[in-house]
Amino acid sequence: MIKRPRRLRGNLAIREMVRETTLERRNLVYPIFVVEGTNKKEEISSLKGIFHYSVDRLEEEIKELVDLGIKYVILFGVPDEKDAFGKEAYSETGIVQQAIRKVKELAPDMYVITDVCMCQYTDHGHCGILDKTGNVQNDVTLPYLARIAVSHAVAGADMVAPSDMMDGRVGAIRTALDEAGFMNVPIMAYSAKYASSFYGPFRAAAHSAPAFGDRKTYQMDISNTDEALREVELDIEEGADIVMVKPALSYLDIIRRVKDNFNMPIAAYNVSGEYAMIKLAVENGLLDEKAIYESVLSIKRAGADIIITYFAKELCKWI
Numbered sequence: 001m002i003k004r005p006r007r008l009r010g011n012l013a014i015r016e017m018v019r020e021t022t023l024e025r026r027n028l029v030y031p032i033f034v035v036e037g038t039n040k041k042e043e044i045s046s047l048k049g050i051f052h053y054s055v056d057r058l059e060e061e062i063k064e065l066v067d068l069g070i071k072y073v074i075l076f077g078v079p080d081e082k083d084a085f086g087k088e089a090y091s092e093t094g095i096v097q098q099a100i101r102k103v104k105e106l107a108p109d110m111y112v113i114t115d116v117c118m119c120q121y122t123d124h125g126h127c128g129i130l131d132k133t134g135n136v137q138n139d140v141t142l143p144y145l146a147r148i149a150v151s152h153a154v155a156g157a158d159m160v161a162p163s164d165m166m167d168g169r170v171g172a173i174r175t176a177l178d179e180a181g182f183m184n185v186p187i188m189a190y191s192a193k194y195a196s197s198f199y200g201p202f203r204a205a206a207h208s209a210p211a212f213g214d215r216k217t218y219q220m221d222i223s224n225t226d227e228a229l230r231e232v233e234l235d236i237e238e239g240a241d242i243v244m245v246k247p248a249l250s251y252l253d254i255i256r257r258v259k260d261n262f263n264m265p266i267a268a269y270n271v272s273g274e275y276a277m278i279k280l281a282v283e284n285g286l287l288d289e290k291a292i293y294e295s296v297l298s299i300k301r302a303g304a305d306i307i308i309t310y311f312a313k314e315l316c317k318w319i
């Protein structure tokens with residue numbers, strides 16, 4: 001035999017020498033859920049190991065991340081007050097706006113990304129403004145999203161990440177940011193976001209499940225691939241700086257196709273259901289904890305440059 005692939009697997013040194021993909025801290029973005037009130041740090045029952053923090057308790061969380069060397073966070077607000085127009089989403093004193101200011105005060109170098117959407121803020125739980133029949137009105141929703149994004153930038157967000165899946169929202173947000181003087185705030189667009197069952201634990205954590213119906217008129221059909229490329233292309237045309245595929249683990253094929261087709265930084269969201277599955281299996285002794293690294297590594301190998309993951313802290317053990 002001339003060809004013996006095992007030659008390159010003989011010991012750790014040679015395996016490390018030929019290793020193709022590794023996770024690095026700079027690839028990881030950690031999600032933080034911020035709630036109203038004071039002195040709250042409560043474990044989220046659907047997302048073990050992840051907590052709801054009130055703004056005054058964020059210090060602990062931020063310190064832990066800084067100590068671990070995690071440099072990127074994405075903030076999600078869980079407001080007390082909801083209405084048909086989601087006005088707390090763009091309020092100057094909204095929960096996310098307060099949290100942005102707090103994180104920047106605690107750790108000026110922490111890169112703060114914000115999720116731009118309405119579902120946590122509307123009383124009906126949909127990602128936009130409804131018409132009388134309960135349908136989400138696309139064009140009516142755009143100025144709201146733009147206003148939310150600008151309010152985040154005003155509060156000090158480094159980057160905004162629209163996750164609503166309205167048509168034209170990247171363009172609307174880009175124009176509004178530019179007009180407000182935030183031409184250097186990048187947009188990371190949730191471009192190929194599927195109508196997935198894997199968001200369940202997040203919706204329980206963010207109190208954002210739709211009160212009726214589902215999100216299938218705006219989030220993508222789980223069966224489609226070409227459509228993902230069209231969505232990505234549109235977002236790039238409208239000014240997206242980074243494009244995202246979400247979820248990640250059941251959509252590795254989409255990540256790879258997007259990577260092969262566009263010369264753009266690609267993000268992937270290792271969503272709540274993916275976290276919960278592996279977390280519970282590890283906790284119950286069904287899987288070795290290294291399955292965490294393996295699963296997130298697969299997202300990088302598929303082509304993602306940036307990975308939003310609830311596992312960010314645990315991954316630091318192996319990085």
Ligand code: PBG
Nearest residue numbers: 117119163198199202271272273
């Ligand atoms: C808001 C939003 C959702 C997630 C991120 N932003 C929920 C949804 O679309 O229903 C899900 C993230 C996760 O499951 O971890 N639209």
